[in-house]
Amino acid sequence: MQEIIHFILEVDKLKNVSRKVRPVGLNRYENSAEHRWQLGIFAASLAPYAEPNTDINHVIRMLLVHDIGEIDTGDTFVFVQGGWDERKAAELIAVKRIFGLLPQNQAAAFLELWEEFELSQTPEARFANSVDRAMPVLLNLANNGGSWLENGVSYERVVGRVGPQINEGCPALWDSIEEQLKDAHKNGWFGIPIS
Structure with missing residues (x-):
């Protein structure tokens, strides 16, 4: 029991990991804990659009653990270019440390979920x-x-x-987002790349 309590208190640190996206209508950035919660609800809501026989509970478990490494590494802005291999290597070290706080069988199960998410093959x-x-x-x-x-x-x-990954995992979602992005482009909602 104490190992699990130690782990969950370590995971609480995700509330202090800022991301580079603001919640709707707020002037502050969201944190990684909020992000994970929202993804779980989003995945459950999108279940009818998942590939047939997709285990949504398994999806939600993956989403709950996929950013755990950010406790040690911090968040990386999703739209940044380059350096992803180094970031993912650092995250792997971090998740092994954090999951290692749990009893061995639970640590192994969570690490397996994290790795499955990263490989994106199922x-x-x-x-x-x-x-x-x-x-x-x-x-x-x-x-x-x-x-x-x-x-x-x-x-x-x-x-x-984001297009290829969204389209591969949920084509209906990409169809909706793609149209919204085209409208946003017309409205000037994108930045001018900084050289």
Whole structure:
């Protein structure tokens, strides 16, 4: 029991990990704990659009653990270019440390979920990744460009970074988002890339 309590208090630190996207109507950035909660609700809501026989409870478990490494590494802005291999290697070290606070069988199960999400090869992992990639897009759309304008993120970078993963895991979601992105582009909600 004490190992589990130690683990959950360590996970509480996600509330202090800021992301580069603002919640709708707020002037502050969201934190990683809020992000994970919202993804779980989003995945459950999108269940009718998942590939047939997708285990939504498994998807939600993946989404709950996929950002645990940010306790040690911090969040990486989803629209940043380059350096992803190094970031993911650092996150793997972090999740092994954090999951290692749990009893061995639980640690192994959580690590397996994290790795499944990262590999994105199962229907559940593809769906989880599509939900994860879609949420910052939806928040930026709801905030008239939000962090895209703040960080000089172009329309092309957004579409290139999230389009393939959202479309692979939930084509209906991508169809909806793609149209909204085109409208946002016409409205000038994207930044001019910083050289």
